[in-house]
Amino acid sequence: MEDCNALVKDNRQVARDTYLMTLACELSPFTPGQFLMLRLTGSCEPFLRRPLAILSCREGAVELLYKVKGRGTSLLAGKQKGEELSALGPLGKGFSDPRPDEEAVYIAGGTGLPPILAMAERIGRGHMIIGAYTKDDIPLWQRMQDIRGVEITAATEDGSMGMRGVATQALDDLLKKLQPPCVIYACGPAGMLKAAASLAKGFGARCEVSIEERMACGFGVCSACVVRTTTGNQRVCIQGPVFDAADIEWGQ
Amino acid sequence: MDISTRLAPGLCLKNPILSASGTFAYGEEFSRMFDLSLLGGVVTKGISLLPKEGNPTPRVCETPCGMLNAIGLENIGIDAFIAEKLPFLCTFDTEVIVNFFGTDEDEYVQMAQRLNIDGVSAIEMNVSCPNIKKGGIEFGKDPKILNRLVAQVRKSTTKPLIVKLSPMVTNIGEMALAAQEGGADALTCSNTYPAMAIDENTWKPILGNITGGLSGPAIKPIALRIVWEVSRQAAIPVIASGGATSWRDVVQFLLAGASAVEIGSFSLRDPLCFGAIIQGLIRYMQNNGLESITEIIGRLKTA
Ligand SMILES: Cc1cc2nc3c(=O)[nH]c(=O)nc-3n(C[C@H](O)[C@H](O)[C@H](O)COP(=O)(O)O)c2cc1C
Ligand code: FES
Numbered sequence: 221m222e223d224c225n226a227l228v229k230d231n232r233q234v235a236r237d238t239y240l241m242t243l244a245c246e247l248s249p250f251t252p253g254q255f256l257m258l259r260l261t262g263s264c265e266p267f268l269r270r271p272l273a274i275l276s277c278r279e280g281a282v283e284l285l286y287k288v289k290g291r292g293t294s295l296l297a298g299k300q301k302g303e304e305l306s307a308l309g310p311l312g313k314g315f316s317d318p319r320p321d322e323e324a325v326y327i328a329g330g331t332g333l334p335p336i337l338a339m340a341e342r343i344g345r346g347h348m349i350i351g352a353y354t355k356d357d358i359p360l361w362q363r364m365q366d367i368r369g370v371e372i373t374a375a376t377e378d379g380s381m382g383m384r385g386v387a388t389q390a391l392d393d394l395l396k397k398l399q400p401p402c403v404i405y406a407c408g409p410a411g412m413l414k415a416a417a418s419l420a421k422g423f424g425a426r427c428e429v430s431i432e433e434r435m436a437c438g439f440g441v442c443s444a445c446v447v448r449t450t451t452g453n454q455r456v457c458i459q460g461p462v463f464d465a466a467d468i469e470w471g472q
Numbered sequence: 473m474d475i476s477t478r479l480a481p482g483l484c485l486k487n488p489i490l491s492a493s494g495t496f497a498y499g500e501e502f503s504r505m506f507d508l509s510l511l512g513g514v515v516t517k518g519i520s521l522l523p524k525e526g527n528p529t530p531r532v533c534e535t536p537c538g539m540l541n542a543i544g545l546e547n548i549g550i551d552a553f554i555a556e557k558l559p560f561l562c563t564f565d566t567e568v569i570v571n572f573f574g575t576d577e578d579e580y581v582q583m584a585q586r587l588n589i590d591g592v593s594a595i596e597m598n599v600s601c602p603n604i605k606k607g608g609i610e611f612g613k614d615p616k617i618l619n620r621l622v623a624q625v626r627k628s629t630t631k632p633l634i635v636k637l638s639p640m641v642t643n644i645g646e647m648a649l650a651a652q653e654g655g656a657d658a659l660t661c662s663n664t665y666p667a668m669a670i671d672e673n674t675w676k677p678i679l680g681n682i683t684g685g686l687s688g689p690a691i692k693p694i695a696l697r698i699v700w701e702v703s704r705q706a707a708i709p710v711i712a713s714g715g716a717t718s719w720r721d722v723v724q725f726l727l728a729g730a731s732a733v734e735i736g737s738f739s740l741r742d743p744l745c746f747g748a749i750i751q752g753l754i755r756y757m758q759n760n761g762l763e764s765i766t767e768i769i770g771r772l773k774t775a
Contacts, residue, residue: 223505223742223743223744259741259742264537264538264688264689264717265536265537266534267534267535267536267537267538267539267688267689267737267741268532268534268539268740268741269741291534292534308743433529433530434529434530434531434532434533435532436532436539436541436737436740437495437740437743439501439505439743440497440501441495441496441497441501441502441740442494442495442497442532442541442543442740443494443497443517443526443531443543443546444529444530444531444532444541444543445529445531446526446529446531446546447529452525453525453526453546458501
């Protein structure tokens with residue numbers, strides 16, 4: 221892990237409140253699910269770095285996909301070509317590869333798309349489900365279509381694209397058509413992860429979830445980002461963000 | 473040039489830069505980024521007799537030029553610390569300062585006894601954590617209680633004893649003297665400030681613990697004032713803690729009377745800041761023809 225200079229090469233809107241940023245940055249090879257801690261300014265405002273999942277990293281170009289939610293991400297959306305950031309990473313533990321006999325299923329909801337799309341692009345086979353409230357919330361649709369060997373399904377709550385409903389309903393439908401062994405990769409809101417974990421258990425599939433928790437350091441020293449697991453608290457930033465769904469204590 | 477600094481009989485740091493408790497864990501993660509031997513000393517996460525789980529999440533929140541935390545002193549406990557973490561820290565050429573706390577006098581005493589072992593350079597006693605219900609801050613609010621607690625701990629250890637004060641008292645000078653008379657070798661000034669953040673959309677507090685401790689550059693001016701006030705009254709060395717981010721801040725804390733400076737929250741943002749801060753301090757001394765940092769410590773010109 222290093223702290224690298226990252227030059228903004230491109231930063232453009234790709235869906236409602238959603239941006240794709242390309243940085244010129246020499247990162248070590250990453251595993252989907254791993255993230256960067258981005259320092260947005262040289263001053264103390266904003267004070268903390270922001271964790272962002274890595275979408276791709278090829279020949280010194282790193283892609284990040286993010287939704288504007290707060291102060292940090294709106295600042296990020298305002299960055300122009302040529303501005304310089306600092307990136308610490310790749311951080312955390314990413315997804316494990318599917319075994320050759322395992323069918324791979326990728327499911328993303330809310331802001332959970334980047335690590336899932338990264339994984340689908342890396343593995344290049346299986347089924348991917350993307351859930352959103354409405355059509356305008358879905359970025360990079362054509363790019364997802366272009367992943368040879370991966371079949372894409374959209375689920376929108378207002379029915380404006382793909383099936384009407386939530387991503388885990390689409391997962392339930394899909395699993396009915398598949399045979400184990402199967403591995404499910406999930407990232408999204410806690411409710412979605414919990415539902416995906418429970419469907420996976422019912423189906424007898426392995427399930428890896430990438431968990432979002434508020435972070436300060438992103439490299440394991442402050443204990444801000446803990447999640448309850450069967451073996452006690454674990455730090456999402458360093459022991460995760462990817463966990464085996466069976467190890468998480470999902471709570472109510 | 474001499475940048476070493478003396479904190480107690482038998483505790484001399486090779487330079488005045490320390491990590492801070494709770495922002496450095498037990499050193500392993502940082503050791504993958506730089507050589508810990510660079511530091512004057514490492515201050516560990518606060519340790520207790522039994523492992524502790526800490527508070528519900530969210531545990532942190534960014535604030536203007538700073539942050540709130542309510543970790544709740546999550547730690548692995550003294551047994552695991554001694555077995556798994558201390559041996560690793562001892563492999564570096566730096567002082568190992570173990571921060572600890574208890575929920576009553578007996579626990580503080582037991583912790584001091586357990587830490588009276590090889591490999592521990594000094595102990596930093598936390599009587600100032602705002603984020604737990606029992607232990608911590610209530611020992612740091614009343615000079616009589618603090619004096620008695622420090623005296624009990626003093627009797628239980630031969631290690632240099634540092635007491636980390638709470639800023640949330642009416643008269644911090646009085647607390648400093650109470651700790652000094654109890655037998656403290658040095659004082660850390662100081663811990664975080666109880667504070668909170670609220671989400672106006674959900675009408676809920678942002679932290680799971682509702683309140684937390686404020687740290688970072690936002691508190692630096694207050695920390696400077698506290699260091700200045702305490703170092704004028706106490707005869708023992710003062711370690712500054714609160715908002716330091718640069719060699720400039722370090723020089724300011726030294727001028728105010730600090731003998732060493734802990735870098736906490738800023739190292740969460742810039743984990744490689746320590747080397748740059750030490751280099752900056754050396755360059756500052758060169759440029760100003762200073763031979764020793766004792767020529768800076770407490771030399772604030774107020775006349
Ligand atoms: C995430 C976090 C955890 C902390 N944990 C402890 C602790 O376990 N024990 C302690 O004495 N102080 C703890 N502190 C306080 C710091 O050691 C330091 O005194 C304080 O943050 C002010 O310095 P800073 O502005 O440089 O961070 C913690 C601070 C933070 C931000
Ligand atoms: S964010 Fe600091 S330990 Fe995870």
